[in-house]
Amino acid sequence: MMTDRSTLRRLMAEKETVITCGCGDAISAKIINEVDGFDGVLSSGFTLAAMAMGLPDAELYSRSDNVYAVSNMCYVLDKPLIADIDTAYGNAVTTIKTVNDFERAGASGVVIEDQISPKRCPICVTDLNTTISAEEAAGKIRAAAENRLYKDTLIIARTDITNVEERNRRAQMYLEAGADLVQGISKSYTASGNMVENIKQFVDAMDGRVSLVVCGGLDSLTRKDIEYIKPKICHFALVPINYMxxxxxxxxxxxxxxxxxxxxxxxxxxxxxxxxxxxxxxxxxxxxxxxxxxxx
Incomplete structure (x- = not known):
């Protein structure tokens, strides 16, 4: 089936917030495809690791494993899919090959994070993983943006920094490097203060160019909260695995x-x-x- 590559960007232009559901297998993707309330799919590394391997989200599957799973999902979809590609499995040069592989598999966008490799999912651990330098991470984002096969491929840059000032600095660097959207982790919003206002402040600081994942400490967000926050994309990343x-x-x-x-x-x-x-x-x-x- 597979969607036209321009669909995701058209939806982003037309809608205040694009809504996706996360999954890690093709049958979940097929169900999401039939549900009118979702605009697209997020391939979730957490869910893929759990469903395909029975393992935690610690980059224990290979790039090829991930590409294969995304290819199977895209085969049954006519909604756009955004692929969680972890750390892009290497340095900036490796990132180019990784992004291209997921584009060929049918992904309309990718999420790249700034952890060291192998990564560890931040909602699976109490002690967060080390991140690479902001400069190296920005280089990976620039490599992805300048070498994507299709101009419509969406580049989302995630930072696992929890310090608000440093998170915002990195996010701005990644946007300047060519990211279309930026994404913070839930722990950067929940350390102190009002969670909803913390997310809203980040969205406003990034001029709305934010991808928001509803998981971990953000599970309590309501529809009213999301409409107030106004992220450009909102992902309900772990719904299938949490209830399955x-x-x-x-x-x-x-x-x-x-x-x-x-x-x-x-x-x-x-x-x-x-x-x-x-x-x-x-x-x-x-x-x-x-x-x-x-x-x-």
């Missing part, structure tokens, strides 16, 4: 304990509905159209 994990665990534990499926205290998918959602009827149509029927 307890449901899966409950179903599997029930069967493990009772050795039967009957009575699992959860809603069960209708098999025909699931098969149709996955597109089996289309496979049948394609078989009839393209495979010759030979009488034996």
């Amino acid at each position: 994990y307890p449901a899966l665990r409950k179903a599997i534990e029930f069967v493990g304990e009772n050795h039967e499926q009957a009575g699992i205290p959860l809603e069960k998918a209708n098999h025909s509905e699931l098969v149709n959602f996955l597109g089996m009827s289309k496979i049948g149509e394609q078989e009839k159209k393209y495979i010759p029927q030979i009488d034996c």
Whole structure:
């Protein structure tokens, strides 16, 4: 399917805030694709690591693993996808190849962070990882912006700095280096004071050019809060994994304990509905159209 590459920028021009849902697998992407309230998808490194490998978000999957997952998601999407590409897996030169790989996989945008590699997800640890220098990080953003394959590819620069002054300084540097949007981590908004006002101040300081991820300490943000803050993009990054994990665990534990499926205290998918959602009827149509029927 895959979206036209100009769609994301058109949505950003038309809407005050573009809304995405995060995921790490193609079936979640396919569901998001059918839900009218979402403009696009964010491939979540946290979710990808959890669903594909059963591991924490500590850059334990490779660039190839990530590209493959994004390619599968984009194949079932006609909404734009923004790819979480962690630290871009190396230095500024490596970043060029990384961004190009994700563009070829179908991503309409990428998120690059300024942690050292291997990174550690800031909502998974109490002690934050070390960041590279602002100058090196800006060089990676400039390399990404100047060497993207498509002019419409969105470059989002994330800083994992929690000190407000330094976070803002870095964010401005990254915008000057060619980032389209900047992104702070949740811990930079929640250390002290009013969380909503802290985010609003960052958005205003960046002239609205902010990507906001609703996770970690930001889960309590309401629709009214987001409409007040006015980020250019707002990602509900961990919705599928946060609600899938307890449901899966409950179903599997029930069967493990009772050795039967009957009575699992959860809603069960209708098999025909699931098969149709996955597109089996289309496979049948394609078989009839393209495979010759030979009488034996």
